[in-house]
Amino acid sequence: MNTTITPFSYGNDTHNSHTGQRNFYQFYVGIDIGASFHVASCIPFDAFLDPKGIAWKRTKTMKFNADSSGIAEFLTALEKIENQFSFTKRDFLILLEPTGGHYSYLVQQVLLTEGYDLFQVENSAVGEFRKKNLGISEKTDSMDAKVMAYMGWHKQLHPHMQGVTLIRPQSVLQSLFRTVMRDRWYLNVQLTRRKNQVQQLLRVTHPDLNKAFKSLSSTSVLKLVLEYPTGLHLKEATTEEIYHFLLKAGAKSVAKRAANILAKVMPNTIAVPAEHLVERQNWIIEEALRLEESLKHIDQEIHKLLWGDPDKGLDPHPYTEILMSLPYVSENIACTLIGVIGDVERFSTYKEFKKYLGVSAENKQSGTSVTGTRQTYSGVRDARRVLYQIALIILANGKKQPTVFKAYYDRKVNEGMNKKKAIGHLCGKIAVLIYTLLKNNVKYDPISHAKACGIEPDNLYFRNNETETKLIK
Template identity: 25%
Template sequence: MILVGIDIGKNQHTFSIVDMNTGEILSNPSLFNNNQEGFLFLIKKLNMYSKSDLLIGMEDTGHYHFALLKYLLDIRYTVALINPTTTDLTRKLQGGITKNDPLDSLTICDVIGSNQRKKPYRVTKVNRFDLYEQKQLTRHHHNLKEELNTYKNRLQKCIDIVFPEFNSLFRSKYGIVYMNVLKTFASAQKIANSDIRTIRKCFEYDGRGKRITLSADQLKAAAKTSIGIPSVAEEIQIRHLVCQIEMIEEQLSEIDKKIEEFSLQNNSPILSIPGISHFSGTSILAELGNICNYTKASQIIKFAGVAPYHYESSQFTAQHTAITKKGSRYLRKTLYQIILPVINHNTVFTAYYNKKLAEGKGHRCAQGHCIRKLLRIIYHLLSTEQTFDPALLI
């Protein structure tokens, strides 16, 4: 077997070629550019060996390796992806005190040439790229949601200063009238001093939906008696934050439509589980990748980072340990977001959750047990292409 270790960089990569059987360095560390010319230079070197004899290794880090990875997979090379932590630990175990790109490319060869029972790498396939766009969209959705929550919290802080009674006037926050008033006036003082006809315009909008019971006259009366503090700085922030919130909500709407399209194309059996939506289903599928990469359900539980630590030493075995939180944080976040709807919509999960509570487990711990049960079911459905049947869980 001929090993090729590639250390990834932003503008340049470094590769080394090593004979696995003899340990001989067939090609000393060499640089090549992250462009078409550089890729052709690498392929010219690789063409000296049979594709079936080559195993190419690179770290699965950042995004700089995507173009090279897809290029190699498209021309049917076998590529192994390595966790950067594995490379770092291997270098330290070898007593290395120097870190640079040439040495790292040789260390990568050592990692993929390892004869350990559990291989410290995973061989990737072309069809993993089928889910690449879905992963980017669902992760972007998660990130936008976090930004949205940040902006909403900042908005509430500003409202508490200029018009603390404002939220109590509305049944729910962030509706059309709610946002129109903030965008137009931004403080109790501005509302109190404005013409009633101008205020009424904020209550006018086209579209369906139940109209709010609050009137423009009631809003103005509340503003006149408000204890809010006039502040130009807070008013400017409110107007800007409202615009940012509306923009992010529009972006989320666009993303959700595209995610739903992908979900319908996937037609995955996990959508048959009550409580799993198009977004959560697509997020789970995209983060897991090809289910064929896993041989048992415990592997996806480990990948999601929801497996509890096992600590045992001599005659002591820890009875209570936290989850590892390793692997995909986006997958873990999605699982914790959907587990309550799954519990509420399925009697078997409800009974399992209550059973864990009766055993003395806390709410979060019981959720973790339900998530691991859900992942075992997801693995079975994806492996067998079977739809969810709650009767089979009993």
């Protein structure tokens, strides 16, 4: 087997130490991840040199369970190849997809512990490479495993190829950040669903409740309805009883006003007995309150992950202060970004960073003709979601609180770009800024940012009552 020498760089290593020469890997391994089992291919270097291009396609794949015995069986198979050809673990390049949350995590960590070179490749990139670059329509676990092996070999031959981006796998801490934020997102979705169900039921059980409260999904209102399930129950309560209960439920600012309104309108309520709905309504409210309590605990955990917890020996995350220095970045957004990015040193260029976050541009192509550009469909959805969230908040507050970001958006719109595309460009600019700050380990300085963008900082300032100049963030 050849030991051809080549300049080796994936374009996302950080140590700039790949300017020298190194051997090609001798075996390329692709692993298609599943919930209960994985499928792996292990293809030798020479198989890709077949002039007909079929040798690598005919290689056999290995199906193994996603448990201890299955992963051990896979490791044994790799060791047999090592012994057969007198190779080491550094002669294997392993690619896998970050599919299904934690499904890939166990095999990934075991392989890293064993000392194999392992990278992640985007799920969508595998399908795109299989169809566009290889012209293969077959979509099976076995074929995808072989395609990933091919992608590793092809990327080594063409390190600067834009179609394939290989990312270092996430660390244990990064996995924890992503898990916490995904759990929070899931709980929030469930809470919103339950609150919507309650509001539908209140149209029957409490038709006059909206006269006293702007939001019928607040915690204090949910607790009130739990105590007085229908308008007929609330009709029997006195103003003083309603007032004291609202105080106890946490609605101190509106307790007096709401109690007076309810005492006034409830005697004339047209609510009808709806005991058959009360049990379901109570169950939904109780679940909603439990979900709210769980969200509070998760938010406390997020705060500890970001800022550290001396009692548990947890240090503050080094990216926390940098990300929180950006305008409109909350702890939840910072936690999401850290969970997605992990270590910024996994990326060597801002283009790879933008693509991984899902806010880069790509060509729209019809046949061989390029008809324009569009935002990429690849990337991590969580990152794209929070970047859009930041962008929309910036624009919503742009008139009262002008920022460099709003100025950039306005310039794009004035140049004739449609607003949706301009928001995408703004997300890309925010991503580049985050990359620069993290790479240089510096906090966001809005004045320097404004000057770098050719914007007069005076346009972003106002004076308060003490005539102190402050930047509006």
